[in-house]
Amino acid sequence: MISRIYGLGSVFGKTLRDSGRVALGLGLLVGILNLFTAATIADQFATAADRALFAAQMEALPALFQGLLGPPVNVEALPGFISWRMVGFLPIMVGFFSIVALTGTLAGEATSGTLELILSTPVSRVRLAVQKYGAHVVAVVVAMTLAAILTWVGAGAFATLPEDSLSILDALSEFGMVAVMALLAGSLGFALAPLLGRGVAAGVAAAYLFGSYAVNGYADIVPGFGILRQGSMFYWTEHHRPMAGAYDWPPVIGVAALAVSLAAIGVWLFQRRDLAATVGLGGRLRVRGRLLGNAPTDGWSLRGPGLRSLGERLPAALAWGGGLGLYGFVIAVSADEFAASLSAVPQIVEMIRQFYPNIDFSTAGGILQLAIFGFVALVAGVASGTLVAGWASDERAKRLELVMSTPIERVSWFIRSALGVLLSAFAIGIVIGLATALGAATAGDPALSVFSGGVVIGLYAAALAGFGILVFGLGFSQFAGGAVGGATLAFYLIDLLGGILQLPEFITDISLTRHLGEPMAGTYDWPGMAVCLAVAVGGTLVGAWRFARRDLG
């Protein structure tokens, strides 16, 4: 009986067993981060007066800086601060997990062929899909319950004021909302996957997840975002902050209902359609955009391992760059509104000038550097991880067995194909640079430094790819993509928490994002860029050296 719930006794049990470790890891990670945050805030702002001053400063921040965190609610209390600073971003993190899991659970297995076998047993398609979806829901709920419990423990352990107390019910309510929002993003991917295939469905769902987050964050400043935010789940649920004492259940229930409806559509489509058969979206794309659609199959990409690798990954890189570039373009063309919003609070301008003396907030470059550079670098890092994962799959999928039986030196194959990955990762930044530079030019601001910011992001993405290439070369191809994602997240968290937790400099300096300068504002960190280049090139060379000496497969 237990194996039917967790184990090999049923599709549900097997799915839960497969995703259990990741879910627990995610819950632990989130919970521990919140514990650290609670400890630091309680230590630094121990008295009611300190908290009141801190809350006033946060509330006085212009929208540019509140940006993606949203307006602070009851941040003078420990639970309110955790909710504002930490939980607000969580639907992105958990949503990404949900998208990857729910697009892969059916479409990925259909493509790899395992579903053929499973569906040859007396399990109906509906039952299979429902059990897989249900197991993922349970995994997300378990993860968020664990995070809620750890947050509740943290708030209780480090409370210094009466208002710091947090009820377990409020913690569960807040993290329940995170679970529901993550599941909505995942369910969108789940619904589209039978039609579009795993990759495209995941892309659409991720675009909605990131897009609705950004649109809602900047809706008060960017013209046009006010209309778009109507479709953002972050906007629908922005008044539901149980840890800050604010409750607004109907939108949360609505998001849950929407998630279930999308899941039902996914099940229905999966039940009706041929296994692994997708609509010809790719074909139509090829007609409309020659480079985007045809790159992987044009003759040039068949000429050798380097071009093959580039051809396989360039369309995805251009898509990632295009999405992020569009985001940057919108922020850039709205630079004047951002600048006006900022200059309305002179004290804040003065305060920010102390932290960022080299940034001119009146230019698009300055605004872009403050508002999006870090976030775009984070997503570009994740994108770089997907490129590396695709390249590394050559070994797991045994394509490499055939390729390496041709007269190509191992080192030659490694360096040439890795170069394709590095160039693709770099292309993400170039596209971002072009789009944001166009936005800056449209706003009448200097475009060159903005473009160079994109180049730096490209270098950063290439450095992360170089790290993944090294991991592959060392013989851990199955972990190469994950290693890049892990490093990206680690750098982001070190950067994010370094200040809050007052981590020593030798730890915060590990984060590569701290060494990228402020390029969109025209300030360059040349040694940092040299390090990026060195990691990209060095990772490739060391990986090639090891790859030439190790067993394949």
Place this chain on the structure above:
Amino acid sequence: MDVVVQTEKLTKFYGSHRGVIDVDLVVNQGEVFGFLGPNGAGKTTTIRLLLDHIRPTSGRAAIFGIETTADPVAIHKRIGYLPGEFNLYDRLTGAQTIEYFANLRGGVDTGYQASLIERLDLDPSRRYREYSRGNKQKVALVCALQHRPDLLILDEPTAGLDPLVQQIFFEVLHEATSEGRTVFFSSHVISEVERICDRVAIIREGRIAEVDAVHELRAMAVHHVELRFASAPPLADFEGLDGVSELAAEEDGKLIRMQVAGSIGPVIKAAARYDLVDLVSREPNLEDIFLAQYGRA
């Protein structure tokens, strides 16, 4: 006769797990060399060692006189390889996949490439992911054959092919050997090994158990003999004969069964002294030899 493949005490361990141990093989130019063994016996490990995809724990292997770990590229220039398990590029068509591998090799005769595609009845215009298993196998076969390699290394090459295409494939192999090229043919399908191979190695639990020409292996193996008499002869007359084993009498002694290693002449002479009604001697096939090696005959 030139030696194409030679291994000496070739050994591979994956950590503490056995891959292959002390494998000694010699494959001569122009022959089809069968490599027979059940799943997990070490066939694929041996092939991957020959291709330098994995490195030996000890021992050595050489192809065309070149040590596999010394200059694998020089070896790969002259070989064609079909793995037992593979995947190719989902988004490429069959034609593009074949073109890509032709580009990687260089110098492919496009006329021969086209003839292979036609003879194997492959529609090259479809995307790889849309192919059936058999058609994927055909794509990989064209990739392996299109450059007329001096040595073909084939791991379960007929998996998924229908009988008609199998027939054509065997013809292509025959053409290759008649041109002096060599085939290393790994399989667990005994009948096809018996049908096309000149010599066979049987690998058992990572070690080579037997290597010989197919007809020599047959000769070495036991015949199953049944003698039917009008009246029961004394069983003792057959007990001491050379090569006789597993002697048994049935039907009141009128039917005698035995296994005979080597010539069955002495058995015939002994039987002729009595009123012999019928004699059945079944020639051993490779399956008998194979199963005998695995103790299941």
